Amino acid sequence: xxxxxxxxxxxxxxxxxxxxxxxxxxxxxxxxxxxxxxxxxxxxxxxxxxxxxxxxxxxxxxxxxxxxxxxxxxxxxxxxxxxxxxxxxxxxxxxxxxxxxxxxxxxxxxxxxxxxxxxxxxxxxxxxxxxxxxxxxxxxxxxxxxxxxxxxxxxxxxxxxxxxxxxxxxxxxxxxxxxxxxxxxxxxxxxxxxxxxxxxxxxxxxxxxxxxxxxxxxxxxxxxxxxxxxxxxxxxxxxxxxxxxxxxxxxxxxxxxxxxxxxxxxxxxxxxxxxxxxxxxxxxxxxxxx
Ligand SMILES: Nc1ncnc2c1ncn2[C@@H]1O[C@H](COP(=O)(O)OP(=O)(O)OP(=O)(O)O)[C@@H](O)[C@H]1O
Numbered sequence: 001x002x003x004x005x006x007x008x009x010x011x012x013x014x015x016x017x018x019x020x021x022x023x024x025x026x027x028x029x030x031x032x033x034x035x036x037x038x039x040x041x042x043x044x045x046x047x048x049x050x051x052x053x054x055x056x057x058x059x060x061x062x063x064x065x066x067x068x069x070x071x072x073x074x075x076x077x078x079x080x081x082x083x084x085x086x087x088x089x090x091x092x093x094x095x096x097x098x099x100x101x102x103x104x105x106x107x108x109x110x111x112x113x114x115x116x117x118x119x120x121x122x123x124x125x126x127x128x129x130x131x132x133x134x135x136x137x138x139x140x141x142x143x144x145x146x147x148x149x150x151x152x153x154x155x156x157x158x159x160x161x162x163x164x165x166x167x168x169x170x171x172x173x174x175x176x177x178x179x180x181x182x183x184x185x186x187x188x189x190x191x192x193x194x195x196x197x198x199x200x201x202x203x204x205x206x207x208x209x210x211x212x213x214x215x216x217x218x219x220x221x222x223x224x225x226x227x228x229x230x231x232x233x234x235x236x237x238x239x240x241x242x243x244x245x246x247x248x249x250x251x252x253x254x255x256x257x258x259x260x261x262x263x264x265x266x267x268x269x270x271x272x273x274x275x276x277x278x279x280x281x282x283x284x285x286x287x288x289x290x
Contacts, residue, residue, distance in 0.1 A: 001026055001184050002047075002154065007056030009042055009208075017042040018053065019208035029180035031195030031216070032188040033277055034205035035286065040188040041081060043205075044158045047186070048078040060154055060184075074103065077147035077155040079140075081162070085131035091142060092118060092127040098146045117145040121175065137168030144175060155185045161194050173198055196273040204277060206284045216273060223271035223279070228256045230266035243278040257282075 002025040009018040017039040034040050045051040047058065049069035058065040065072045085094060095114045104110045118124055121141040126134070131142050140160055147155060160176070161169045177198055179185060187199060195202050196216060203213035212219060227243075233254055236242050240258035247253070255269070256262045257279050 001061055002186070003057075003059045004043075004047075005057040007043070007046065007053050007058065009039075009046065009051075009053045016208055018046075018056075021056075021205070021208060021210055023203055023210060023213070025184055025186060025201070027180075027182065027184055028201065029176065029185045029187060029199045031199030031202040032186060032205055033190065033192060033195050033202060033273075034188075035190055035281065038190075038205045039208040040190075040205060041158055044078075044080070044156050044186075044188050047154075048076060048080075048156055049073060050078075072154070074150065075153045077149070077152035079143040079147045079155075079157045079160055081158045083143060085139075085142075087130055087132045089130060090128040091123055091131055091134075094131055094142075095146060095149065099149050102149050104150055113149070113151075117148055120148075121145040122171070135168075136163045137165065137171070140164060140168070140172060141175070144172070144179075148179070153183045155179065155183055157185065157187050159189050159191075160187065161189070161191060169194075192272075192274045192277050202273070204280045206280065206286065211280050211284060212276075219276050220271050220273050223257065223275055225268060226257055226259060227269050227271040227275050228258055228262055228266040229253055229269045230256075230263055232263065232265040234263035234266065241279065241282050243275055243282065 004021060004023045007018045007021045010016045021043065032040055046053050049065060049072055060072060063071050089097065092114065095117065099110050099114060100106065118127060121144055123138065123141060123145065126138060131139060134142060161172055164172065176185065187194065189195060199216055202216045202219060203210045231251055231253060234256065240256055240262040243255045243257055245252060245254045255275060256266065
């Protein structure tokens with residue numbers, strides 16, 4: 001449905017944000033995972049037709065997005081990494097305003113759509129409160145509600161769970177998985193747990209390129225029998241890479257990628273998407289974040 005071909009974007013005075021990126025994305029929830037500066041937000045903004053690439057092609061359901069951004073916008077919902085809101089307008093009134101900006105007719109159908117979205121995002125108790133007074137989680141739920149105006153078939157979410165507490169995160173997970181059944185949902189994040197819990201398909205992006213992609217289950221299963229964990233550090237070599245050294249319940253655990261057991265204190269453990277992500281970072285010359 002969404003086809004991205006050889007996309008390039010450089011910023012003046014900055015480096016290359018997208019370096020010939022190509023992706024094919026079907027219906028359902030697709031996770032785009034990458035470290036800070038990988039180019040995820042640049043890609044999201046280009047897909048949302050807010051920014052132009054230097055070269056490349058993008059089509060959605062055979063609409064060329066770059067030639068025909070208005071046709072896309074009618075079918076697009078976008079939740080940016082951060083967004084502003086008017087300070088004195090209540091949540092429901094702001095949704096009406098945004099519906100108008102999105103070109104929805106001012107009629108009863110739009111009003112009942114807005115009420116449905118308020119209900120879906122659990123904001124009924126706050127319809128008159130300005131969004132600027134919302135907590136982080138409520139704000140993100142409002143962001144999802146505005147993105148869903150017009151029932152878009154392409155939903156682009158840039159770091160939707162950043163800063164949320166575990167309960168709000170779970171609430172958002174449930175909402176997102178419900179929404180992904182009949183549309184393309186592209187979730188961009190550096191939070192591996194979000195992708196592992198929500199997305200059947202994932203791509204890992206580093207320095208403006210996709211370094212691997214496929215079903216989440218397959219990317220993880222490819223590491224079966226190759227992940228080892230131990231409390232003592234072991235020497236790295238060409239065969240053995242340290243993926244992470246992180247505390248778990250107060251004790252430090254080292255996780256390695258290796259074809260054979262890297263040390264006497266290590267045991268074979270189930271691989272996770274985080275292991276795959278850290279391995280791709282290491283393979284591409286980046287240290288893991290812990
Ligand atoms: N307006 C800009 N001007 C110059 N360079 C920019 C601009 N926006 C982004 N960049 C650079 O492009 C690269 C990709 O940035 P981008 O924000 O797209 O990455 P990201 O993966 O979304 O990062 P993060 O997870 O930190 O938001 C970075 O090197 C960044 O410094």
